[in-house]
Amino acid sequence: xxxxxxxxxxxxxxxxxxxxxxxxxxxxxxxxxxxxxxxxxxxxxxxxxxxxxxxxxxxxxxxxxxxxxxxxxxxxxxxxxxxxxxxxxxxxxxxxxxxxxxxxxxxxxxxxxxxxxxxxxxxxxxxxxxxxxxxxxxxxxxxxxxxxxxxxxxxxxxxxxxxxxxxxxxxxxxxxxxxxxxxxxxxxxxxxxxxxxxxxxxxxxxxxxxxxxxxxxxxxxxxxxxxxxxxxxxxxxxxxxxxxxxxxxxxxxxxxxxxxxxxxxxxxxxxxxxxxxxxxxxxxxxxxxxxxxxxxxxxxxxxxxxxxxxxxxxxxxxxxxxxxxxxxxxxxxxxxxxxxxxxxxxxxxxxxxxxxxxxxxxxxxxxxxxxxxxxxxxxxxxxxxxxxxxxxxxxxxxxxxxxxxxxxxxxxxxxxx
Amino acid sequence: xxxxxxxxxxxxxxxxxxxxxxxxxxxxxxxxxxxxxxxxxxxxxxxxxxxxxxxxxxxxxxxxxxxxxxxxxxxxxxxxxxxxxxxxxxxxxxxxxxxxxxxxxxxxxxxxxxxxxxxxxxxxxxxxxxxxxxxxxxxxxxxxxxxxxxxxxxxxxxxxxxxxxxxxxxxxxxxxxxxxxxxxxxxxxxxxxxxxxxxxxxxxxxxxxxxxxxxxxxxxxxxxxxxxxxxxxxxxxxxxxxxxxxxxxxxxxxxxxxxxx
Amino acid sequence: xxxxxxxxxxxxxxxxxxxxxxxxxxxxxxxxxxxxxxxxxxxxxxxxxxxxxxxxxxxxxxxxxxxxxxxxxxxxxxxxxxxxxxxxxxxxxxxxxxxxxxxxxxxxxxxxxxxxxxxxxxxxxxxxxxxxxxxxxxxxxxxxxxxxxxxxxxxxxxxxxxxxxxxxxxxxxxxxxxxxxxxxxxxxxxxxxxxxxxxxxxxxxxxxxxxxxxxxxxxxxxxxxxxxxxxxxxxx
Numbered sequence: 001x002x003x004x005x006x007x008x009x010x011x012x013x014x015x016x017x018x019x020x021x022x023x024x025x026x027x028x029x030x031x032x033x034x035x036x037x038x039x040x041x042x043x044x045x046x047x048x049x050x051x052x053x054x055x056x057x058x059x060x061x062x063x064x065x066x067x068x069x070x071x072x073x074x075x076x077x078x079x080x081x082x083x084x085x086x087x088x089x090x091x092x093x094x095x096x097x098x099x100x101x102x103x104x105x106x107x108x109x110x111x112x113x114x115x116x117x118x119x120x121x122x123x124x125x126x127x128x129x130x131x132x133x134x135x136x137x138x139x140x141x142x143x144x145x146x147x148x149x150x151x152x153x154x155x156x157x158x159x160x161x162x163x164x165x166x167x168x169x170x171x172x173x174x175x176x177x178x179x180x181x182x183x184x185x186x187x188x189x190x191x192x193x194x195x196x197x198x199x200x201x202x203x204x205x206x207x208x209x210x211x212x213x214x215x216x217x218x219x220x221x222x223x224x225x226x227x228x229x230x231x232x233x234x235x236x237x238x239x240x241x242x243x244x245x246x247x248x249x250x251x252x253x254x255x256x257x258x259x260x261x262x263x264x265x266x267x268x269x270x271x272x273x274x275x276x277x278x279x280x281x282x283x284x285x286x287x288x289x290x291x292x293x294x295x296x297x298x299x300x301x302x303x304x305x306x307x308x309x310x311x312x313x314x315x316x317x318x319x320x321x322x323x324x325x326x327x328x329x330x331x332x333x334x335x336x337x338x339x340x341x342x343x344x345x346x347x348x349x350x351x352x353x354x355x356x357x358x359x360x361x362x363x364x365x366x367x368x369x370x371x372x373x374x375x376x377x378x379x380x381x382x383x384x385x386x387x388x389x390x391x392x393x394x395x396x397x398x399x400x401x402x403x404x405x406x407x408x409x410x411x412x413x414x415x416x417x
Numbered sequence: 418x419x420x421x422x423x424x425x426x427x428x429x430x431x432x433x434x435x436x437x438x439x440x441x442x443x444x445x446x447x448x449x450x451x452x453x454x455x456x457x458x459x460x461x462x463x464x465x466x467x468x469x470x471x472x473x474x475x476x477x478x479x480x481x482x483x484x485x486x487x488x489x490x491x492x493x494x495x496x497x498x499x500x501x502x503x504x505x506x507x508x509x510x511x512x513x514x515x516x517x518x519x520x521x522x523x524x525x526x527x528x529x530x531x532x533x534x535x536x537x538x539x540x541x542x543x544x545x546x547x548x549x550x551x552x553x554x555x556x557x558x559x560x561x562x563x564x565x566x567x568x569x570x571x572x573x574x575x576x577x578x579x580x581x582x583x584x585x586x587x588x589x590x591x592x593x594x595x596x597x598x599x600x601x602x603x604x605x606x607x608x609x610x611x612x613x614x615x616x617x618x619x620x621x622x623x624x625x626x627x628x629x630x631x632x633x634x635x636x637x638x639x640x641x642x643x644x645x646x647x648x649x650x651x652x653x654x655x656x657x658x659x660x661x662x663x664x665x666x667x668x669x670x671x672x673x674x675x676x677x678x
Numbered sequence: 679x680x681x682x683x684x685x686x687x688x689x690x691x692x693x694x695x696x697x698x699x700x701x702x703x704x705x706x707x708x709x710x711x712x713x714x715x716x717x718x719x720x721x722x723x724x725x726x727x728x729x730x731x732x733x734x735x736x737x738x739x740x741x742x743x744x745x746x747x748x749x750x751x752x753x754x755x756x757x758x759x760x761x762x763x764x765x766x767x768x769x770x771x772x773x774x775x776x777x778x779x780x781x782x783x784x785x786x787x788x789x790x791x792x793x794x795x796x797x798x799x800x801x802x803x804x805x806x807x808x809x810x811x812x813x814x815x816x817x818x819x820x821x822x823x824x825x826x827x828x829x830x831x832x833x834x835x836x837x838x839x840x841x842x843x844x845x846x847x848x849x850x851x852x853x854x855x856x857x858x859x860x861x862x863x864x865x866x867x868x869x870x871x872x873x874x875x876x877x878x879x880x881x882x883x884x885x886x887x888x889x890x891x892x893x894x895x896x897x898x899x900x901x902x903x904x905x906x907x908x909x910x911x912x913x914x
Contacts, residue, residue, distance in 0.1 A: 301632025324632035385589035491761035
């Protein structure tokens with residue numbers, strides 16, 4: 001440590017001890033300084049104070065922040081949970097934690113240990129931290145008006161049963177999750193009973209289960225995030241008023257993997273997202289009044305799997321490009337609307353030159369039903385024989401839903417600003 | 418070897434002079450270019466071409482091949498009275514037809530891709546080009562085999578079309594039937610093995626591996642996943658396609674050895 | 679020069695050549711005669727390897743032919759019906775055959791010159807008349823100075839002038855010591871050109887030997903009557 005900083009520290013210490021009534025004091029934590037641990041500084045600090053943490057390795061077990069302070073790490077000081085502890089527990093409001101490198105959280109089957117856990121607090125900010133080998137990364141419970149921003153969270157999860165989530169919210173309100181990167185946890189971002197949350201510009205990838213997983217979390221907004229190569233993609237359930245805009249769902253491959261799985265989602269909008277190279281782009285079950293518009297579905301196995309218990313959903317102005325199957329369903333009934341989409345498999349014509357195909361498009365292929373009944377038949381994909389079957393079915397629909405048609409297919413891909 | 422090249426040279430001479438080869442080239446040029454102009458990008462074009470490749474190339478190759486061998490009777494008779502090995506003559510004729518056919522297909526598809534270049538899936542394009550060439554080789558060989566066995570032209574063309582129909586449609590219909598009849602049995606392995614016996618299925622699967630991997634990965638069966646989701650499946654498919662190009666050719670060449678002119 | 683031993687050929691049920699054994703001598707003109715369908719062309723094509731015998735052996739210069747092709751270097755062949763790739767020109771055909779024969783320099787272009795093929799050089803084969811095709815075919819047979827000439831109905835379809843040019847050429851080649859095998863329906867022509875005769879009837883050799891011997895043996899005045907006589911006997 002430089003000499004001048006030592007001097008400043010000493011001066012600050014003197015100041016703090018001489019004038020305890022002055023607000024907003026600043027403490028320096030340094031392995032070789034007067035406060036060699038965060039705990040020690042914390043014991044002296046009061047609400048509104050700032051703790052600067054110098055680079056170094058800190059092994060202090062479980063730290064509980066019970067004062068409204070500001071913790072600032074310089075050059076990512078390493079706070080080591082030694083594989084045993086929950087590292088920081090925040091129980092005071094308006095705590096600000098930034099610039100720390102939190103590592104090796106204790107794995108437990110009974111407790112959800114996290115690198116940083118905020119428990120029933122308000123107005124906390126957690127930003128620019130790096131978390132490695134967290135069991136849970138950042139865990140917010142019963143909290144409100146918090147911000148989780150620009151954190152790098154990388155787990156070492158190998159099996160679902162003994163791994164935790166990257167960013168985990170439970171019973172929270174008005175939370176902003178922005179610019180974080182989450183890798184290799186169980187779920188990347190997990191919401192349960194969260195309202196008015198905003199998830200923006202995050203990257204969630206290579207998580208064991210879901211990149212984003214939420215339940216009972218109404219009035220939330222998800223925009224400009226990227227969810228890719230997650231074991232099971234993204235799954236959202238039992239929620240209404242969800243806004244998903246301009247996200248990218250990519251390369252979620254597997255028998256039980258979905259770009260976006262919607263279960264019991266109501267009155268929501270999914271717009272301008274990219275679904276690229278997923279086994280299933282959107283899987284919708286028991287969803288009502290969801291508007292899916294201006295999305296781009298490209299090279300997915302199934303762009304949309306729409307279960308018959310979904311009603312009054314609208315698929316409008318989407319681009320379906322080179323998917324193996326555009327739409328699959330499990331019934332001859334259909335209570336949803338498709339209109340003005342662009343289908344790259346559409347072979348109709350446009351004699352009146354209004355850029356809308358003159359022949360309606362049937363996006364459900366007979367072969368998708370065959371594969372649903374007899375999965376091994378998948379090996380016949382794109383066979384000429386299957387092509388003939390599909391054509392016959394399109395001309396005389398016997399098995400595919402008669403009403404699932406796009407009456408106004410676009411002739412050219414829909415442009416989205 | 419020298420004689421083979423001489424024969425190929427004269428075949429080229431003859432084939433390039435006739436208009437149907439140009440028509441074949443123009444066909445692929447126009448289809449590919451038109452597909453690009455319809456919009457949807459290179460990957461959509463590749464998909465449409467794939468349907469075309471597994472349908473049209475076998476048909477054209479087997480018809481042209483059969484026709485060519487019948488049409489070349491005079492050429493064969495002329496050459497065989499000179500010091501030339503039947504095997505060399507046959508090889509020369511085969512390559513002399515298969516090479517221009519493959520080349521027409523290659524150019525017809527590649528040229529529009531070159532000037533419409535939009536960063537399409539190069540892997541898929543490669544597979545398409547390779548599969549097309551394999552199918553050309555295989556169905557030209559099957560055509561030569563048909564024409565060598567049947568000296569009667571009408572019968573020969575009839576059988577050629579039947580062979581094409583069998584591989585392109587009937588075979589897959591039978592597979593689908595099998596799938597439904599034996600629905601209660603583990604079918605993955607038998608289906609893969611069945612596919613190996615149809616070159617069109619092999620070419621198709623090869624292209625699926627680069628075009629529809631997202632869907633294929635949705636399949637739960639371990640055998641499929643092992644076969645479809647790895648380079649092993651690709652290698653086996655290519656190997657079998659190679660066998661498919663060689664075996665009918667050898668059979669046809671043998672048949673040609675014993676023929677009377 | 680050419681030895682044929684117990685040659686059999688069946689086309690399906692049809693037994694075309696039955697145990698044919700023939701010796702064809704060097705430096706002689708041997709004519710194969712017989713009625714239509716007696717197996718003349720099949721026998722010739724067997725020697726050329728165009729037809730694969732069902733059984734039996736064929737020796738050319740003492741070497742058995744067995745799928746080998748080098749011996750054909752010594753043979754010039756003129757088929758009964760001249761068949762050529764229709765799209766090629768005369769020039770291209772000549773070029774092709776020369777190329778296949780390894781582009782020898784020692785060429786006999788007599789027939790080419792005398793039959794007036796110069797002006798046909800750049801015409802496609804399909805535009806040529808049957809006679810002109812025969813001329814091309816004859817030219818090709820003699821072009822490479824082969825030791826053996828096999829001519830199947832060489833004068834059929836040729837006009838009298840061309841026919842006599844061709845016959846003169848055959849005589850000349852014979853004078854050079856070439857072995858010639860020919861077939862013809864015109865007995866006077868055979869009598870004029872040939873030393874020996876092989877008489878085929880229904881796939882079997884009825885007579886093989888010098889023409890003189892044959893005629894003398896039957897007490898007829900010429901070859902035509904002799905052959906007729908034998909055939910009548912066969913019927914009786």
